[in-house]
Amino acid sequence: MITQPAVRGVDSELVSASWSDPEAFAELFDRYSAMLYRYVSKRLGPGPAEDLVGETFLIAFSKRRSYDLSYPDARPWLFGILTKLVARHHRSEATRYRALLRAPVEAEVESPADRVAAGVSAQAVRGELAGALAALPAKDRDVLLLIAWGDLTYEEVARALGIPVGTVRSRLNRGRRKVRAALGDTNPMEEE
Amino acid sequence: MDDLKLLRDLGAELEHGPPPTLVRQRTRYLHSRPRRRWTGWWTAGLVAVATVCAVAVPTVLLSHRGPAGPAAGGEAVDVSGAVNVLLIGSDTRDGEGNAKYGPSSRNTGQRADTIMIVHVPADRGRATAVSVPRDSLVRAAPCTSGPARTVMINAVYDEGGAACLRTTLEKLTGLRLHHTMAVDFAGFEDMVDALGGVTVKVPAPVNEPKAKLRLRAGEQVLDGEKALGYVRLRYYGDGSDLSRIKRQRTVVMALLKKAQRAVADPAELQGFLDVVRRSVKTDLTVEEMYQLGTQLAETKVSLKVVPTGPHPDDRVRLQWKQPEAGKLFGSLQ
16 A cells, blocks of 8 residues: 555664654554554444544654664554554444444355355354453453454563553453353354 | 454454555654544534534423523523524543543543534524534634644644634634534433433434444434434435435434433433533523524524635645635625
């Protein structure tokens, strides 16, 4: 989508370069805006995603001087900012999940062979999944989704949220436990 | 089945790829200091919400007072003549449900997402709602800290509050803005829920995957969330603004009916009033709202937008196009 100019090095170098040359910061956008967009679009839908991504970079830019340059990878930092912004939309996020809960599962599977079985399963239980997500406390949900949807590691989530790794683990475990409980003994293949 | 795997699959199902327009955000940081912004995706319902507030709320309040009489003073309220109301669609952090997200240094205060000037002529025949694009760069009245300067218009509200926004807009438009009304849009849902939902006859089935709204045709009770979704629907019916406004009116009138009934139940009423207190901030008195509300219930509203073009100093921001903007406001004198 966005053309990537010659690689200038690790993120932290871009951040420090942007201290004197604000334009350098735009390359961070080129690197990560699509990724952040996809992440928000999962949690909040495409509606607010564009604006939130823009605002993430706006805030990141204003905080660039406090960036810890010992971390080469800026993703956790950006995800951390984005997570705070997503929190403002907790209402629409919950609404979104609850809508999934109500929406009838598209039962027809035209050509099962073309589908990855797992995909079908996820669709079959998406009501349960969405219900569990909607019911999770925000803190647990942030951790769970940063891992499942943001593809961050435990350490990166810890950095993004400014919490110890142990806390990430416990929140993740709690979140997963609740998701599993919501799935119950359901065998997804037998769902209507 | 691995729960994380299932979640990832769900995520993949919900995911949207970045649109080409995302590139607009690329240089946004170069042009402004950070400020709060909210997406405009709910703009459509604002008029409905405002009308609900103006109609349903005072109806309930007044009916509740019952025989005790309307105002302490008892005199009739005069809201005759042309009235201009500044409508601010805001999102606030001070709601109870928001508290758990913790006080963040940036997350306090209010954001103006939608700014509208509603002009109601003396004969109440046809009201005009002019929405002011929040990206407009304007000369702020010197009511914020520091001297007058050129800022984005919703920053005026963020920093100087409703009074400052009002002064600024009065200067810009040459109109006198008699009242301000700030509506917490999220509160609309709560209001509907506090009334136990709203009964609406849906003309045709709704299946709006974008809004995740599915409704069958026919009469049904909508909860807050669905009612909000319904008034906000864009691609439904003939897809016109007009049909949306009609839909909004249906919901408003249904809500009004419900509100009148709610008066009978003190517990329900209490809940409703609590919600209202949280969601609507206005300088209008209850009596004025009631008067205006009853008058506006009959009024047709036409929606306009301030004519704008890209700002020469900052192409991602807007400036009001003159003389068109001046003419528009002149016609509302």
